[in-house]
Amino acid sequence: MGAMVKTAGSLRYDADVIIAGAGPAGAAAATHLARLGASVLLLDRVVFPRDKVCGDFVGPSALIELDALGVSQMDGFAAANIGWRGAIYVGGAELISRPFPAVTSMPPYGRVIPRFVLDKFILDAARNAGARVREGCELIHFTADRDSATVEVANSQGSLTLRCRLLIGADGASSKVARLLRGSAPPRRDRFVASRAYFTNVEGPDEQLDLYFDASCLPGYYWLFPTGKGAANVGLGIAVESLPAHDFTPAAMLRRLIREDKALAARLRNARLRGKIAGWPLVTYNHRLPIMSGRVMLIGDAAGLINPLNGEGIQYALQSASWAAETLAHCLHADNFSAPALAPFAARVESELRYDMALARLIVHLISNRTLAPLWIEVFKILAGRARRNGSFADTLAGIFAGLLPARDVLKLLGGTAGEAAQTLAAALASPRGWAALGSGTSQIGFRFACEAAKDPAGLALWLKNASASMAEFGARAAHSGIAGKKKEMFLQAQKLMQSRFRIP
Ligand SMILES: Cc1cc2nc3c(=O)[nH]c(=O)nc-3n(C[C@H](O)[C@H](O)[C@H](O)COP(=O)(O)OP(=O)(O)OC[C@H]3O[C@@H](n4cnc5c(N)ncnc54)[C@H](O)[C@@H]3O)c2cc1C
Incomplete structure (x- = not known):
């Protein structure tokens, strides 16, 4: 796993910061922290590039964060499809279709970047910044005390114990770090489920992102987001509490809507499904649940930073990574990772996001x-x-x-x-x-x-x-x-x- 890197008195640390999960949140945090000079060990249970079920829409705020990470400047990034207009359909009829508005200091467009591609870009940024990355390495358990966080991990060779000054849980919607920190799974009413499929040979403009609403899947919506060259990401997200019994799964609902929704069916008239319809859980923001305690922080989906209104999370994953790094810059300097020292992070999340x-x-x-x-x-x-x-x-x-x-x-x-x-x-x-x-x-x-x-x-x-x-x-x-x-x-x-x-x- 690499040599011990730091000592504090008789304690030896494997890294200043261990980050569990190398998705957008974890990889962005690793990039920021490594740039600050921290020794960072970034773990993920799978090997990249890897797929992640998502709508793949990277909105303007997320693009600004990617720019700061140096991702937009990487080879190949500029080829990602740009979406600069949106259309909303209700019950199969178009209600509105227009370009995204110009908002000061924001690009008036988003990009649709399959996560297989996007997440590898951000992971490369973390590596370039000097973070050590261990793929195929799963966090199994952690404990935290006054002096350190101790993390048990498992990889193909077996299991081992690592020690760090601080642990960041960036392990997604089913976060083990969050569950151990909070002592329970997220409440049912905060949970959504979603399904996504890729299609080729899709009709209509590559620059137009479509949102569809239907009484059968509220609160939730389905979408068609073009990934470029006539391909598109098509999916559906719905609150768990609203899943109608007769449709059973979001995948079954999506199949039905692809058949029955006139507007969506028109865009998919000659399209071919590539691969399978895949499902994933989402957990939306709940201010009552803690996102830090002494020596542990949660960011991205692990912290529940998903907007319940539109399901967007990449922007919050990247922003929370940057807010965590801001707080940690002071903690690393003062060698203080107590709950009060980490509190500015939770305060920032609250002030930026809680009202919306x-x-x-x-x-x-x-x-x-x-x-x-x-x-x-x-x-x-x-x-x-x-x-x-x-x-x-x-x-x-x-x-x-x-x-x-x-x-x-x-x-x-x-x-x-x-x-x-x-x-x-x-x-x-x-x-x-x-x-x-x-x-x-x-x-x-x-x-x-x-x-x-x-x-x-x-x-x-x-x-x-x-x-x-x-x-x-x-x-x-x-x-x-x-x-x-x-x-x-x-x-x-x-x-x-x-x-x-x-x-x-
Ligand atoms: C169907 C669907 C559509 C969506 N569409 C959009 C969209 O269009 N735009 C948008 O902005 N957001 C969208 N979201 C939300 C977005 O996907 C998430 O907000 C985003 O992936 C959060 O990034 P993250 O890094 O926090 O978590 P993830 O991307 O889930 O990354 C977590 C990582 O942790 C790893 N991991 C998990 N457990 C462990 C462990 N125990 N040890 C080590 N590693 C572990 C995983 O392998 C994974 O790589 C969508 C979500 C869904 C489900």
Whole structure:
């Protein structure tokens, strides 16, 4: 595994920092830390290049991080397909199609780079910076004490124990480091499942990324992201709690939607499936779960840094790697890896992400009630209708989906009436008269909602509890971030109304 590199008193360390997982988060952290002069040992249980189930969309913020890592300058990177326009379809009909908006200091495009290729680029950056890389080497267990983190690893030759000043868990959505740190698996309501397939001979422009919504797979969506030369990544992601029993798996849902969704079927009319449809879990951000303790940090998917609204995670994997390195620069200098010394990392994640993630989470939890799916599809249509009439509204919508604008800009889409919308929903849920006031279409949904409630009161109670908790979290974040007083008040009122009507503690 390499010679012992450092000593502190009688203790001998195999590296300053051991990083478990050499995906975008781990390899980026290794690059930053090695550049700072730290001795870094980067482990991955598999051998690269390796596939990772993903939509492969590398958004503008992620491109900026890749630039800082020196990846964009590497041979071959410029050949990766550029996507500079997006289209949104609902129920097989196009709602909007337009170029991504120009946002200051961001490239107005993303790239679609198969992870087989992208992750190898970032790993090469880590090697170039001086990190030692061990492939086919799996973290099995760790313990941490005042002086060190001790890591047990297994490779083809057997197992061994390594010691470091600090362990970074960058081992993805099923992170062992996170599970050991937190003592349990992530809650079910934070989990999504997804499937992805590659197709060749795809119709339509290589520069256009398509998102598809359908009432059968909310909260979630499916996509077609061209990888260039007529090939594309096609996939679907959906909240675990919303998986309908009749479709069984996301792969089965994806196959059905490829057959039945007119817009997607049109692009895949003459296409050929390359390989198999592969599945993967996603765990979305939950501010209640710790992302560090003394001598241990979590970054990327291991920390749950996935936006529940659009499933994007590469950007957060790269950003969290850079924030971790910033904090560690001080820790390495002071030789202090205690929880208080690492706390600025958690504070940075919270200040950068918690508000947007809280809003995204609220939206996802509201949408997760399947009976209300037709209502949300109507909301999409209303938003898209406005986007067709109003260019800046359309730019905001496209910007959020492309990752150019933060999720909080959803509030702009609601025309400053987000709080009223939340109140309307709460009022509608509280009485049949409320539903009727929303119009005849929605009152039918109200009727279905009442039937559903009678059939599955426990399911309804859970949904209300989750939605109310998310509303409380968003209200608190809004207050903390100083969002306009009126909007904040309305959210808090809507939450109180839901809590009182449904006796949610
Ligand atoms: C279907 C799907 C579509 C997605 N689409 C997009 C998208 O289009 N754009 C986007 O930005 N994000 C997308 N995401 C999210 C994105 O894939 C992740 O956020 C990203 O991969 C996070 O990088 P990471 O380095 O944290 O984890 P990973 O990329 O999962 O890397 C973790 C690494 O850890 C290794 N590992 C695991 N356990 C151990 C262990 N015990 N010991 C040693 N090594 C270990 C693994 O082999 C792996 O190489 C999607 C996710 C899914 C599932």
